[in-house]
Amino acid sequence: MNKAMKKRKLSVVLCLLGLAIHVQAGDTIQYSLAACREMALSQGCSNRSQQELQKAAELNRKAALAAMFPKVTVNGAYMWNSENIHLLANEHAFDFGTAGVNTDGTNYFNWSSETFLSRMATELEGTRLQQPILDVQNAAGQQIANAYQQVYDRLTVDMTHVVVAHAGVTQPIYTGGMLTQNYKIAKSTEHIAALQSEAKHDEVIAKVDEAYWRMVSVEQKHRLADEYYRLLCKLESDVTDLVNEGMATQSDLLKVRTKRGEAEVKKLQAENGLTLSRMALAQVCGLPLNEVFTVDAGGLEQTTLAGDKFDAESIVANRKELQMARETEKIARSSAKLASAGLQPTIVASAGYVYTNPSMENGVRSDWKGHGFFSAGVVVNVPIAHADDILRYKAAKHAANAMAMKTEETRELLTLQTTQANQRLMESQQKIAVAQLTCRNAAEVLRMAEESFASGMISSSELMQAQTAWMSAATDLTDAQTEAKMNEAKLLQYIGFNN
Numbered sequence: 001m002n003k004a005m006k007k008r009k010l011s012v013v014l015c016l017l018g019l020a021i022h023v024q025a026g027d028t029i030q031y032s033l034a035a036c037r038e039m040a041l042s043q044g045c046s047n048r049s050q051q052e053l054q055k056a057a058e059l060n061r062k063a064a065l066a067a068m069f070p071k072v073t074v075n076g077a078y079m080w081n082s083e084n085i086h087l088l089a090n091e092h093a094f095d096f097g098t099a100g101v102n103t104d105g106t107n108y109f110n111w112s113s114e115t116f117l118s119r120m121a122t123e124l125e126g127t128r129l130q131q132p133i134l135d136v137q138n139a140a141g142q143q144i145a146n147a148y149q150q151v152y153d154r155l156t157v158d159m160t161h162v163v164v165a166h167a168g169v170t171q172p173i174y175t176g177g178m179l180t181q182n183y184k185i186a187k188s189t190e191h192i193a194a195l196q197s198e199a200k201h202d203e204v205i206a207k208v209d210e211a212y213w214r215m216v217s218v219e220q221k222h223r224l225a226d227e228y229y230r231l232l233c234k235l236e237s238d239v240t241d242l243v244n245e246g247m248a249t250q251s252d253l254l255k256v257r258t259k260r261g262e263a264e265v266k267k268l269q270a271e272n273g274l275t276l277s278r279m280a281l282a283q284v285c286g287l288p289l290n291e292v293f294t295v296d297a298g299g300l301e302q303t304t305l306a307g308d309k310f311d312a313e314s315i316v317a318n319r320k321e322l323q324m325a326r327e328t329e330k331i332a333r334s335s336a337k338l339a340s341a342g343l344q345p346t347i348v349a350s351a352g353y354v355y356t357n358p359s360m361e362n363g364v365r366s367d368w369k370g371h372g373f374f375s376a377g378v379v380v381n382v383p384i385a386h387a388d389d390i391l392r393y394k395a396a397k398h399a400a401n402a403m404a405m406k407t408e409e410t411r412e413l414l415t416l417q418t419t420q421a422n423q424r425l426m427e428s429q430q431k432i433a434v435a436q437l438t439c440r441n442a443a444e445v446l447r448m449a450e451e452s453f454a455s456g457m458i459s460s461s462e463l464m465q466a467q468t469a470w471m472s473a474a475t476d477l478t479d480a481q482t483e484a485k486m487n488e489a490k491l492l493q494y495i496g497f498n499n
Contacts, residue, residue: 029293033212036285036295040208041201043286050197057190064186068179070171079162087155092148097141099148109145111137157358158366165372168352173378176344181334188327188334195327199320202493204284209489211284215277216297217482221475222270228471229267232260235467238453239460252460259464303429303484310422315495316414325407332403336396342389351376414494421491428484435477442466442473 031039041047091100097111111118117137124130172179236256242248279289287293316322355372383389449466452458 030296031285031293032296033209033299036208036212036281037205039285039287040204047197047200047204050193050200054190054193054197057186057193061183061186061190064179064183067182068172070169072169073167075164075166075168077162077164081159081162084159085157086152087157088148088152090152097144099145101149101152107145107149109141109148111141159358161357161366163355163357165355166352168350170348170350173347173349175346175348176341177337178341178346181338181341184334185331185338188330192324192327195320195324198496198498199324202320202497205497206489206493208281208284209492210486211277211281212295213300213482213485213489215274215281215295216300216485217478218270218274218277219294219297220300220478222267222274224471224474224478225263225267225270228467229260229263231467232256232263232464235460235463236260242460247456248460256460256464259468300481300485301432303425303432303481303488310419312415312419312422315418316411318496319414319418319494320496322407322411322414325403325410329400329403329407332396332400336393336400339389339393339396343383343386343393345380345382347378347380349376349378418491418494421487421494425484425487425491428480428487431480432477432484435473435480439470439473439477442470446470 090102091098095112096115097109099107099109101107113119113122117133117140121130121133121137124133236253239248239253239256243250243253278293281287281295282289282291282293351374353372353374358366359371446466446469449458449463453460453463
């Protein structure tokens with residue numbers, strides 16, 4: 001396990017110890033919103049993959065920068081050959097005869113019949129002078145054969161072991177802006193990778209917030225269902241006593257029991273909903289799905305950020321989506337300039353040292369004592385008629401213009417989206433204000449109804465209506481508060497949780 005991973009795990013543990021509230025062993029753990037966020041961010045495989053993409057983009061940018069500096073290369077090659085190279089043929093015909101070298105290393109020379117010595121030997125055939133002429137002819141032919149063999153051997157290149165070694169430096173001097181544009185593209189790509197990582201971070205937090213506040217809402221509704229069920233159970237007990245005393249009818253009791261049965265069903269539904277919402281939050285946070293825990297409902301009544309001074313333009317200017325669109329537009333512009341680089345001259349300088357065996361610095365030799373040689377030069381490439389590069393450049397310019405239009409369209413859509421999110425949050429806050437007033441009124445009506453029922457001034461049906469109204473008002477308040485927290489989380493995602 002590397003040091004960074006250990007540090008990460010330690011921070012998670014410390015966060016959970018500080019933010020997850022628990023008492024004795026066996027008690028239910030209570031997680032805060034910050035703890036849930038940290039757990040979700042620490043366990044996500046997508047976060048680690050995004051970090052790898054960021055590292056790759058960073059290295060690509062460094063590689064594009066390194067391409068502007070000299071490149072040093074060393075090359076070597078070795079080859080074994082079964083045959084040598086002979087620059088002369090093993091037999092050559094001259095006007096006065098034919099000289100040759102046999103495969104076994106011997107040589108020969110055959111005089112042409114048209115030479116003076118050959119004609120004299122023919123004319124003096126059978127005389128005493130023929131043999132001296134033949135001896136002279138044979139001796140001269142042997143000398144020619146020996147000379148030819150020496151030249152033949154000298155012009156034979158030993159190719160049994162061939163070695164070539166080269167060390168060189170290449171430095172681009174001018175490439176029409178190709179290297180510069182490649183660096184700009186790599187830099188924009190690195191920025192996009194960082195923005196994607198930040199956007200993924202905000203997306204994970206937004207998902208956690210949504211699942212968290214949904215569980216808080218369900219917990220609140222579960223408590224309301226329990227309280228509502230308890231009220232109806234007490235009412236059923238009271239009405240039963242009244243029936244026994246003859247002050248209420250069986251019909252009143254049946255109505256209460258029916259309502260109590262409905263409340264029991266709602267209580268069961270709330271319990272099931274709580275289990276599902278807990279599993280959903282556990283899945284987002286990377287916890288076991290069967291783990292039982294609660295969440296801190298603190299802060300449900302508080303929402304901020306919405307207001308008339310809301311500046312959508314400044315928020316949109318910092319939106320990750322718009323910044324990525326702008327970086328993509330920069331890449332398109334650089335791609336167009338990159339295409340134009342193919343229409344401009346390129347200048348590249350190079351220098352190197354070459355060693356070969358066989359060596360050719362002083363004839364062709366294969367004695368492994370040869371010396372290499374240095375070389376240096378400049379290569380200039382001037383394109384004259386490159387119709388394909390011209391068309392690619394025009395196409396790249398149109399693509400860049402289209403990307404600029406798309407960036408502006410993205411800005412407008414993000415402005416609309418951010419403004420709508422702010423308006424939804426303001427509407428949610430207004431709903432909370434109305435729901436709080438309604439809930440206070442319903443609670444007061446319920447209190448008065450309970451007092452009136454206890455004094456016999458109203459029936460059980462009227463009390464049940466007050467209880468139902470209180471239950472509905474409390475549920476509406478919880479829904480309004482949850483909706484506001486989710487709208488707040490969405491707006492925070494647009495603003496950026498780190499901002």
